[in-house]
Amino acid sequence: MVPDCIRAARLLPGAALRGTLRGMPRPSCPRCQRPLRHCLCALIPDLDSRTRVLILQHSSEVGHALNTARLAVLGLRNAELRVGEVFDDLPQLLAQPGYRACLLFPGEDAVALTGYAPEEQPLLLVVPDGTWRKARKLLHLNPLLAALPRVSLGAVAPSRYRLRKAPEEGALSTIEAIVAALDALEAPQGFDALLRPFDALIEGQIAAMGEEVFIRNHQR
Numbered sequence: 001m002v003p004d005c006i007r008a009a010r011l012l013p014g015a016a017l018r019g020t021l022r023g024m025p026r027p028s029c030p031r032c033q034r035p036l037r038h039c040l041c042a043l044i045p046d047l048d049s050r051t052r053v054l055i056l057q058h059s060s061e062v063g064h065a066l067n068t069a070r071l072a073v074l075g076l077r078n079a080e081l082r083v084g085e086v087f088d089d090l091p092q093l094l095a096q097p098g099y100r101a102c103l104l105f106p107g108e109d110a111v112a113l114t115g116y117a118p119e120e121q122p123l124l125l126v127v128p129d130g131t132w133r134k135a136r137k138l139l140h141l142n143p144l145l146a147a148l149p150r151v152s153l154g155a156v157a158p159s160r161y162r163l164r165k166a167p168e169e170g171a172l173s174t175i176e177a178i179v180a181a182l183d184a185l186e187a188p189q190g191f192d193a194l195l196r197p198f199d200a201l202i203e204g205q206i207a208a209m210g211e212e213v214f215i216r217n218h219q220r
């Protein structure tokens with residue numbers, strides 16, 4: 001048996017080094033949270049929508065470099081991002097006067113989104129954000145979410161999101177799913193501008209890892 005204090009001392013150089021690296025974070029933009037050199041704010045639009053968007057992000061997504069939910073909320077006036085696993089104030093979040101809450105998530109009874117009728121009450125579109133497994137966990141831990149009427153996207157263009165392999169055919173990043181949903185609901189208004197910072201983010205990631213490595217690892 002090696003005493004704990006000696007084990008700790010042996011571990012010190014590596015731990016100290018990691019601590020040093022951790023202690024010198026690259027300066028990042030307080031708004032988009034990208035490294036300052038790669039700030040995306042100039043590309044983020046300021047879009048109004050009839051639909052209100054509520055993104056419930058699983059805590060495990062927060063630190064991910066490709067946090068597209070954050071970009072979506074920054075670009076939409078009528079949108080909110082909440083982070084967690086159990087949302088205690090969900091009843092209040094869902095009871096927005098003037099809106100009908102529904103969940104953007106696959107399900108047998110999910111109704112494909114179509115344009116609003118002229119006098120129709122707009123949707124409070126609740127979007128779980130995380131891997132499929134984490135999104136299902138959110139539904140499991142928040143029964144109110146699972147009980148909401150479900151809506152789905154009709155046939156949509158393939159994802160531009162080539163960096164994180166999606167386990168299911170037709171899977172989109174959160175920001176792409178939101179754009180597709182708003183486009184369907186609010187045509188002829190289009191929400192493509194929301195994808196500008198997303199495209200730049202993807203291109204930046206590809207450039208950073210090197211085109212060759214990207215093709216080897218991510219193209220099938």
Ligand SMILES: [Zn+2]
Nearest residue numbers: 029032039041
């Ligand atoms: Zn920024």
